[in-house]
Amino acid sequence: MPQDSDHIVRSFDEDLKKLRDMIVRMGGLAEQQVADSTTALMRRDSNLAQEVLTRDSQIDQLEREIEAYSVRLLALRQPMGADLRFIIAAMKISHDLERIGDYARNGAKRSIVLASLPLTGSLNGFGRMARLVQENLTAAIDALVQDDAEAAKQVWGADEPVDDIYTGIFRELLTHMMEDPRNITAATHLLFVAKNLERIGDHATNIAETVHYAVLGDQLPDERPKSDSSAYTALRPHAD
């Protein structure tokens, strides 16, 4: 093989490695945003929440860089097969991570309001939910780094406990609201924070699905195991 062609091949591998590193960096940032916005909520720490708000633009910037870099690779390298799928996957995953960042930012905004409101009930469910979605997110990004379709498939099926905690939080908050109207403002914000975490879990699942596609080239079935039934919840007030 002439040296020039060898050089081009190695260089494209380096391009792909750079793209992978960008995704890993973005994934790490998104995880930190989810962790910090949840800590800010639970410790009523508005300074930390403010840091989350400030850092969000880094995630947005990374998404733009990953997309621009991916489009450039598509144009210059005209990749096929697994390389093409990896670049498509990088764009999709960066979009999921950007959405995760947005949900964390929204949670941070709400935690600033919540820090000024009286709270009833425990926030432990939020901590558990955040830990689970972070674990799934980490595992999904790891699966990408390891080219591990089987690990990706496991993450894809691991979102059910997140949905269960969400449904439990939803019912508990509705109960608090019915018990005392002074809980309504705080509980409403908490409903959305819980919904945000549930959506973050969905995006971690999407990332796992995309990794599976990138590695194997096939798509997982349309419906994954899902047990969030809160859209159908009709809890009635105790007293009337």
Next chain:
Amino acid sequence: MPQDSDHIVRSFDEDLKKLRDMIVRMGGLAEQQVADSTTALMRRDSNLAQEVLTRDSQIDQLEREIEAYSVRLLALRQPMGADLRFIIAAMKISHDLERIGDYARNGAKRSIVLASLPLTGSLNGFGRMARLVQENLTAAIDALVQDDAEAAKQVWGADEPVDDIYTGIFRELLTHMMEDPRNITAATHLLFVAKNLERIGDHATNIAETVHYAVLGDQLPDERPKSDSSAYTALRPHAD
């Protein structure tokens, strides 16, 4: 120019036209889902809501078809410049439309529960919000069909009234909940329906942004005009 090359050129144009037609069809379906789920809510029509739920799989299927077709075009045609951007845009837009379909489906689910609950207050705000987001969605897809970056930019800036109505609905529902705990379950579902419509508006904006990028090759600024302040709302109950 030899006839063969001419044939190949025409055939790629046909590929792109087919891709555009798939997006237009998917856009039409998504608009209908938004319209029907809102009508189902306002008329308390659970049969129509059930139709929305059933139709959602068509949208999911179209997203998969558009992605598979786009990846095939990237591999076989190795496009550059505006053609490459258009294919990237098609994938991104189909994802936004799939999300819009999901929000409409979630709204339909909730409208089935809401049809069995007593309602206080008017739903007119929901009708206005749905009309606005549908108009923006139609305009964004039209801008894609017409290759019209200027029209896309107008849609991109037109989401503010949607956010204003959302903030108004949010405050009104909180007030209803505080007045009477029997309103809490219905109002909570309505909060999420309103949030869904607000998110649908965001996705219409994303689509417009993508169209702008596809036509001109540059990106709109990171921050668009936005006035949803509900994440910062701290409404307190009247009485205690």
